[in-house]
Amino acid sequence: MNLASAFAASVEKRSEKIAIYWGETELSYAVVFGQVCTVVAALTGKLGVKPGDRVALWMKNCPEFVPAVFGILSAGGVVVPINNFLKPAEVSYILNDSGANVVITDSELSAHFPELAAARPLLKMLKVEEFAGRGSAESHPSRSGIANRKSQIVDRMESDLAALLYTSGTTGHPKGAMLTHGNFLHNVASCVEALKVQEDERVIVALPQFHSFMFTVGTLLPMVCGAGILLLKTLHPFKQVLEDIARHRGTILPAVPSFYRALLAVPEFGKLPLRLCISGGAPLPVEVFNEFTRRFPFPLREGYGPTESSPVATVNPIYGTNKPGSIGKPIPNVELSIRDEAGKELAVGATGEICIRGGNVMRGYWNQPEETAKVLRDGWLYTGDVGYCDADGYYFITDRKKDMLLVNGINVYPREIEEIIYQFPGVKEAAVVGVPDPRKGEQPVAFVSAVEGQMLDEAALLQFVRSKLADYKVPKRVIFMPLLPRNTTGKILKTTLRQHPLS
Numbered sequence: 001m002n003l004a005s006a007f008a009a010s011v012e013k014r015s016e017k018i019a020i021y022w023g024e025t026e027l028s029y030a031v032v033f034g035q036v037c038t039v040v041a042a043l044t045g046k047l048g049v050k051p052g053d054r055v056a057l058w059m060k061n062c063p064e065f066v067p068a069v070f071g072i073l074s075a076g077g078v079v080v081p082i083n084n085f086l087k088p089a090e091v092s093y094i095l096n097d098s099g100a101n102v103v104i105t106d107s108e109l110s111a112h113f114p115e116l117a118a119a120r121p122l123l124k125m126l127k128v129e130e131f132a133g134r135g136s137a138e139s140h141p142s143r144s145g146i147a148n149r150k151s152q153i154v155d156r157m158e159s160d161l162a163a164l165l166y167t168s169g170t171t172g173h174p175k176g177a178m179l180t181h182g183n184f185l186h187n188v189a190s191c192v193e194a195l196k197v198q199e200d201e202r203v204i205v206a207l208p209q210f211h212s213f214m215f216t217v218g219t220l221l222p223m224v225c226g227a228g229i230l231l232l233k234t235l236h237p238f239k240q241v242l243e244d245i246a247r248h249r250g251t252i253l254p255a256v257p258s259f260y261r262a263l264l265a266v267p268e269f270g271k272l273p274l275r276l277c278i279s280g281g282a283p284l285p286v287e288v289f290n291e292f293t294r295r296f297p298f299p300l301r302e303g304y305g306p307t308e309s310s311p312v313a314t315v316n317p318i319y320g321t322n323k324p325g326s327i328g329k330p331i332p333n334v335e336l337s338i339r340d341e342a343g344k345e346l347a348v349g350a351t352g353e354i355c356i357r358g359g360n361v362m363r364g365y366w367n368q369p370e371e372t373a374k375v376l377r378d379g380w381l382y383t384g385d386v387g388y389c390d391a392d393g394y395y396f397i398t399d400r401k402k403d404m405l406l407v408n409g410i411n412v413y414p415r416e417i418e419e420i421i422y423q424f425p426g427v428k429e430a431a432v433v434g435v436p437d438p439r440k441g442e443q444p445v446a447f448v449s450a451v452e453g454q455m456l457d458e459a460a461l462l463q464f465v466r467s468k469l470a471d472y473k474v475p476k477r478v479i480f481m482p483l484l485p486r487n488t489t490g491k492i493l494k495t496t497l498r499q500h501p502l503s
Helices: 003-013 029-044 065-074 088-098 109-119 143-150 181-195 212-225 238-248 257-263 267-271 286-295 369-375 414-421 458-468 494-498
Strands: 018-022 025-028 054-058 078-081 102-105 124-127 161-167 175-180 202-205 228-231 252-255 276-279 300-304 334-339 352-358 380-389 395-400 405-407 410-412 427-437 441-450 478-480
Touching (some): 003 029, 003 065, 018 029, 029 124, 029 143, 102 109, 109 124, 161 181, 161 212, 181 212, 202 212, 238 267, 334 380, 369 380, 405 441, 414 427, 414 458, 458 478
Parallel strands (some): 018 228, 054 078, 078 161
């Protein structure tokens, strides 16, 4: 079994059922499968994709993301989803690192293709307009046609790579988490059981589809188990969000804490036909959970999981005790453990590093054996998150070992921003820390000292950073200091900077 064959089996059982809702557009499983076949033909034909080749996806949220994913998998390729907020230079790094020579993109982002191709001459492009074909007879194979086309799917084993999901690294460059067909199938099965997902569910996709949370829970899970995807066209205004969810009767909403915080100001949200809300991607503030529970009739459950675990590892029980502030219990067939620096398992209540073990854990980082060895030890994934387990088996995160912050649930590593700031003329020292933000969870703030005799302009520096990095990585502000605080060994004291007044 692999993801492509699992999807094809799902199509065969329910070809006429609606798979994707997108505004006024409704696409059946058969239509989506027809688009998948068009993608396979393009990839294996003129684009020359062979089994094991990496194919990048760089697009904004759209229905075509789904057939693009399963088209790559059906051709035997490896999916490389790329954050659509990244600038071309950032995208080029991922293309070069993954070795992807084909990128599937939309009409807007395709405008950057010449710049990408200049950095990677062998790069080829497939635009979504070439396989959209919404509702056309050609893209709507009959039941017998579906069975015939299944034979075109390249046979892949569960141990074969399905995707490289890039997560930013402390070295300033993102790392590709190698996730197999088996990893995702394991995670999907565990999530279906933990979340009690039924075929008549409609999973609401409000977050970016490239995000690991949405890649698994918002794309793979519903398509493999036969549910529907309700893809929101816009998040603003909220009136449109409510209308879309109500019209298409969405039942499961996975989102980040900042989204739920914003919904607290929308009383009409409580009238929707939702069964379950899931919070992930960042810690859910207890006050947000309490206020949500007080105002709305459907449950909100917090879960957790790094990209390296496909990504879901825990969730608070859908039925049973829910502990505010906790990331819940391990999902079925996944284990968690709290361990010390030496790898020794710690007792209940003791604080240490959260470790994960199960069929959902990645094979390692792409072409980075040393980084892989740091996090995969004795069968356990060392997450870099610090926490404890209580007597009832619920896990709590208390800190992050990694020098990382979360902006709207997306990992941002200060080192990457610092490296860009250092490129600005006149900068002597730079340090970036995260500060709490009620809307985005956290925001980066830069502390900078200038070369002696130089004057730096905050607006010019921020514009420089914005030209190099995605907007969400750009510091909220820059605070200039004569010297940055350091300890006796010369290391910049970020703990001191986090306490520095911003006004």
